[in-house]
Amino acid sequence: MSKHTHKREAPELLLQNAGLKKTKARLAILTYLQEHPTPHSPEDISRALVNNTDTSTIYRSLETLESCRILTRIDFKKGRAYYEIVDPDHHHHHITCTDCGMIEDVPVCDVEMLIKKALSKTKTFDSIHTHTLEFFGHCSRCKNN
């Protein structure tokens, strides 16, 4: 998938650094998402885990991992959440074809600039810790019907 070398933090370390318990569910989810570095829904993940982790555990784990910024949650307007491992060295967003649903990474986003601009426009907000940016369009295949 990726042509780049991704520096993978070991799941154990990710949890440890966040002060989270190293539980089987969390380790399994992180390992899976690291080995499959594209957006996955809770259902995807549930199906993928061999040890048959309970759905509610998956949801709870995903929420915890997202709030610790280990995972990021993405809204593709498909009626369910998707999650990806956060890799600070390869910050990216996505472009989705609204015809066929195909998703591609968009490796650029001048985050610093965007956030600075946003903060300069508000007096009510002191800090921005997260942002979402998604593009929707048509891929060449769908454009030609």
Add this chain to the structure above:
Amino acid sequence: MSKHTHKREAPELLLQNAGLKKTKARLAILTYLQEHPTPHSPEDISRALVNNTDTSTIYRSLETLESCRILTRIDFKKGRAYYEIVDPDHHHHHITCTDCGMIEDVPVCDVEMLIKKALSKTKTFDSIHTHTLEFFGHCSRCKNN
């Protein structure tokens, strides 16, 4: 709310230009969203409409209006959708406080640049017709606990 003068296209015209039928539900929704130009959930809208429009009709109308780009759908990560009237002259995004839920407009976004950059990075996509950009942070009140 807004210090700017918003050029409001009459709901009738919006529907006409999109080639949509001018139905009561659509007109009511558009009128409400124009008079209350902040993000609203389907439930908000349902409660607001006097003629007691059916929920499924509201959902169907919102979907139609969004796909015609008359409305935009926003994901504030609150477990439900929010909609706003699209005003091309006042393109904006939002910043949400993840403590208290407060939402503020962020009037800046160099859309053209963002989209151009995104398109330059992909060979698979020909066009981008929509983008989402949301910021999450802490407002000054919440920051000081």
Add this chain to the structure above:
DNA sequence: TTTCTAAATGCGAATTATTTGCATTTGTTT
């Protein structure tokens, strides 16, 4: 205007994703 037809609505019921309460298990700390 009246007629006609496809599209939109209302209603009820079904889905689907996600959440919650609680008893049990597990990870970490002492």
Add this chain to the structure above:
DNA sequence: AAACAAATGCAAATAATTCGCATTTAGAAA
């Protein structure tokens, strides 16, 4: 090894959103 808070599994509940279908309605055609 003991102790305890936190995480899990299970079952059941929510909450948002969707669907099927009979009825109505907006706009085109006559």
